[in-house]
Amino acid sequence: MQYQIINIKTVQTRKEGQLSFFEGAHDFPFTIKRIYYIHHVPAGAKRGAHAHKTLQQMLFCPYGSVTIFLSDGEKTEEIHLDNPSIGIVLQPGLWRDMLWNIDNSVLCVAADQYYDESDYIRDYDEYINYLKVQKEEANI
Numbered sequence: 001m002q003y004q005i006i007n008i009k010t011v012q013t014r015k016e017g018q019l020s021f022f023e024g025a026h027d028f029p030f031t032i033k034r035i036y037y038i039h040h041v042p043a044g045a046k047r048g049a050h051a052h053k054t055l056q057q058m059l060f061c062p063y064g065s066v067t068i069f070l071s072d073g074e075k076t077e078e079i080h081l082d083n084p085s086i087g088i089v090l091q092p093g094l095w096r097d098m099l100w101n102i103d104n105s106v107l108c109v110a111a112d113q114y115y116d117e118s119d120y121i122r123d124y125d126e127y128i129n130y131l132k133v134q135k136e137e138a139n140i
């Protein structure tokens with residue numbers, strides 16, 4: 001499955017609390033062009049239900065708990081983002097669903113491209129067909 005879990009650098013500060021950070025060229029496999037975050041979502045709500053053709057993204061949850069369900073058309077995996085020091089880098093071509101486990105959890109995303117709706121595949125049958133065509137093209 002085309003994703004990596006990354007440890008976000010976190011320091012125990014002299015003041016109460018911890019501070020987590022990442023630096024573009026040092027800690028990232030891509031150049032960040034866009035950051036967005038999803039908030040005010042009630043527990044039990046689901047989002048996602050799409051794949052990206054080319055977009056790479058890093059997802060992390062600085063507050064709360066969100067489960068990410070991934071599929072590559074054959075296998076499925078789920079990752080629990082409930083630690084502000086953990087992120088996942090998703091490569092293109094993965095179907096994703098997200099489940100909010102706790103009210104008002106925040107899901108932050110750093111992306112390597114500007115928003116472009118034409119990069120989304122939002123229909124699962126279309127996604128399976130897209131993967132099939134990709135495989136056929138790779139074998140030519």
Ligand code: T46
Binds near residue numbers: 034047048057059098
């Ligand atoms: C993803 C997961 C993890 C914008 O106008 N600009 C943006 O940068 C984004 C990300 C979205 N939008 C608009 C497009 C839709 O009209 O916001 C609306 C909701 O987007 P969507 O239904 O795709 O949201 P999610 O939470 O299902 O998915 C989002 C990202 O879109 C997606 O790339 O991988 O978070």
